Amino acid sequence: MTVKRMIAMLLLGFCALLTYPVLSTEAPKRITLGSKGFTESVILGEMLRQLAQQTGAEAQHQRQLGGTSVLWNALLSGEIDAYPEYTGTLLQEILVKENLQTEAELRQALAKHGLRMTAPLGFNNTYAIGIKTELAEQLKLRTISDLKNHPELVLGFGNEFMDRGDGWPGLQQRYQLPQQNVRGLDHDLAYRGIASGSLQVTDLYSTDAEIAYYKLLALEDDLNYFPVYNAVILYRADLAQQSPEVVAMFNRLVGRIDAPTMSRMNAQVKLNGEPESAVAAGFLKRTLNLEVGYRVKTAWQRFWQHTGEHLVLVGISLSAAILLAIPLGILAARRERLGHIVLGAASILQTIPSLALFVFMIPILGIGGPPAIVALFLYSLLPIIRNTHAGLKDIPHAIVESAQALGLPSRARLRIVELPLATRAILAGIKTSAVINVGTATLAALIGAGGYGQPILTGIRLDNTSLILQGAIPAAALALLVQGLFELIERGLLPRGLRIQTSDVKSAS
Amino acid sequence: MRVLVISQISKRYGNAPALAPTDLQVPGGETLVLIGPSGCGKSTLLRLITGLIQPDSGTITFEGTELSPDNILQIRQRMGYVIQEGGLFPHLTVRDNVTVMARYLRRDAIWIDSRLTELAQLVRLPQEMMNRFPAELSGGQRQRVSLMRALMLDPDLLLLDEPLGALDPMIRYELQQELKTIFAQLGKTVVMVTHDIAEAAFFGQNLVLMRDGHIVQTGPFKELAQTPAEPFVEQFITAQREPMAQLVEALK
Structure with a gap:
């Protein structure tokens, strides 16, 4: 009994530890920049962050968020304050239904969404x-x-x-x-x-x-199919009201980046392997004579940051899933009809492709950790519910009836007899969920939640295998570690009488 | 005094009648044996008494109280129940299996310990076995533990559903002798289900012979053998006695 209590305490402490950093980062208001999943956008996003910091504001950069629609929606919902965009994308893709012709019409349409854009930065990335x-x-x-x-x-x-x-x-x-x-x-x-x-x-x-x-x-585009893709900075109108000095800073980029300069910066990052922040800072120094302090994190710092983010994603989503799925599994085992509904609903959730589920969460919860945690939580439910249900259903009828015949009430039967006998099945379900969760969490980087997916995404973007491995190897190791952890817990939780039985069965067979 | 009064109780499973409306009274201190071929309704009747299944009609009155879903949990504490394979909880030691309900009811720990020792002596299990798990016991030992568990709260009524059915003949014989001694020693009311006529005759003051959900005849074995109520009673007794008679013949 004391061993069980100790493990329970450890688990609780572990969960509390994981929750802490998320809660603590919520407080101060800061300016958030976004960028798309390709290098040029990341460099420009980094530039915007450095410019915003020049005004003394606190700024962060959500690098490499999925595609255009993720950024556009994040900007509309206020999750980010600004990101680099292209006029052609606005006219031909995002606002194509409004059939806009001129820049003035475009500005008007943006204003209706509470958005503004700067004048072109100087290059056409068609x-x-x-x-x-x-x-x-x-x-x-x-x-x-x-x-x-x-x-x-x-x-x-x-x-x-x-x-x-x-x-x-x-x-x-x-x-x-x-x-x-x-x-x-x-x-x-x-x-x-x-x-x-x-x-x-x-x-x-x-x-x-x-x-x-x-x-x-x-x-040559001889039929003039492609429109002009002038780079601009798209920002929220309320940013101009709250922090006009930041928008003024952004405007200093207008007309200052020509196509060869942008190509060169892209090459510096992609071909020479220089960090985006260094390239952005170099440009600001040369062109605007701004002395920008930037910090390139060491590989270890990045590793610990990604580890922390990944643990938060997995820890919270998995703990919440365990807390909900076990009672749901019990309910499903106790009430046949409700059980069908619960198992069916969880199965349907599991069939939604993980990337789609992540993106579905954005309108409700924005970008970053929370939507990723909810999506991972939903994914982790089914294996635990199903195994809890099966574990309880597999208990021999004679044993359930013996507990009833003793006069034990339903709750006491569950606690004293049925749950201990289903321990092995429930833990197997949790192990499955944990491994799926750790793997799927690498996709969370696509919606700005960080974790081991971040170096994988960046590695794909920069054609850098060692960077990909910096995410892939720890993710695999974490999956094994979590599995091992639950095996240890199983050793502590599994009643001794049940282990004897299995060894007997093994030696008999 | 009648410990158990069963009146017009009946049970169907789907469309198949398992038990026709049946009356039965069990006097205190007596061992009553329900006997009959498979599917005759004897186990159904026993499970109705424990409240594991609900009757479609009729009432069961135990020590003056009518059984209902509201009072069944309290009443079960005054009934001990033993099933064929013992139904022991594999994850609990012998001690924990026997004392689980007493501990749930927060009975005094010293009382629990002394009761456990007393019951171990009664069923002749050595003390060191109290810390073993069911998987570490033989079939006969498991049934002894199951009996200890049933007797832990000193119930007024003991219900046994084929308690010796899964044991091999030698152990079965040994346990039959012991059980009878224990019943005599405790003076409890016992209702036992078996399909073995010899076992029924050995244990029961009164036998209740059942067939197709009906009680065919009630009475001591001698009465059933000598004045069968219908040809089935005779057939049932002869069917089990015939091979035995051949055996006795051969040994002469």
Whole structure:
């Protein structure tokens, strides 16, 4: 009994410890910047953070949040205050239904959403369709229209480009392109596909550093399909009221970044491996003569930060799931019909793809830790509910009846007889949930929750395998560790009489 | 005094009648044996008495109180129940199995200890076995523990559902002798279910022979054997006696 109590205390302490940092980071109001999942956006986001800090404000940067819709919604809901965007994306994708023509109309439409944008920063990062220069010469390709004669080419586009109004569907229609073999993949991985020859044609962002590096040719947009993608800073109107000095700082970037400069900065990060914050600070020093203090975290600092974030995600979501799922499993075992409903609902939850579940949570809970924790919590329910239910149902009828015949009331039967006998099954369910949870939590980085997914995402973006491993190896180790922890708990909790039985069965068989 | 009065009790499982409306009275201090072929309703009747299943009609009165879902938990503390495989909790030691209900009721620890010692002596289990788990016991030892558990709160009525059914013949014989001694020693009212006519005759002052959910005949074994109420009674007794007669013949 004392061992059980000690384990319970330890678990409680563990959970409390995990909850603490989340609660403590809530208090001070600060300016939050966002960036999309590609390097240029991260550099600009870092620049905005440094500029905001110049005014003395406290600023943080939610790097590399999923796609455009995640950032747009986060900005609308006030989760972030500003992020770098492109006029073409606003006109042709986000606000395409409003059929806007001029910049003035665009500003008006944004104002209706409580948003504003700066004047263009100076470069046009348009889409282009790219192919290896060598292959282009071989096939005599110069314009996008020339692709019509080569239906055998394999096309691979960034996931966002595949679905956007101003992306592949419109391009195919405008140029009547015949290619059948078209796949969607991560924008950064597409370059590697081109290099390895598994793809021949992809979408380029015209300021991408890889264009020169992989010797790619941007085919001429001879039918003028792609609009202009002037980089601007999109911010909330209330930021201008509350912190006009921050917006003034942002405006100092207007007209100061031309396309070659942006390409160079992208190359510094992607090809030379310099940190985004250093590149951003270097630019601000050179161009605006601002002395920006920045701190590049050491690998260990990042490791501990990611470990902390990951533990918070897993710890809270798993503890909450255990606390809810065991009672639900008991309920399901006790009441047949309710049990069907509970198990059915949990099964349906499990079938929702994890990434979709994360994104579904954003409108309700914003970005960052809370939506990720809720999504992970929902994912962790089913294995525990199902195993608790099965564990209780598998208890031999004679034993349940003997407990009844003694005159033990329902609750006492559960506590003294049924739950101890179901311990092994319940713990097996928790172990399954824990391993799923630790793995799925790596996706939480896509909605700004950090954790071991962050180095994996960055590693994919920067084509840096060692960075990917910095997230993947600890995530795997944590999964094993959590599993081991629950095995230790099982050793403490599992009644001795049950262990004797299994060893007997083993030796008998 | 009638410890148990059963009146017009009946039970169906779905459309299959398990027990037709039945009356039965059990006088205090007597050992009554319910006997009959499989599916005759004897176990159903016993489970109705413990309240593990609810009757469709009729009433059961135990020591003057009519059984109802509201009072069944209290009444069960005055009934001991032993089933075929013992129904011991595998995760609890012998001591904990026997004392689980007493501890739940927060009985005095010293009383619990002395009662445990007393019962261990009664069923002839050595003290050192009290810390073993059911998996470490033989079948016969498990039934002894099950009996200790049933007797722990000193119930007025002992219900036994094929208590020796799963034991091999030697141990079964040994335990039959002991059980009879224990019943005589305690003077408790006992209702036992068995399908073995010899066992029934050995234990029961009165036998209740059942068939298809009906009581066919009630009375001492001698009465059943000598004045069977219907041909089935004779058949039932002969069917089990016949192989035995051949055995006796061969040994001559």
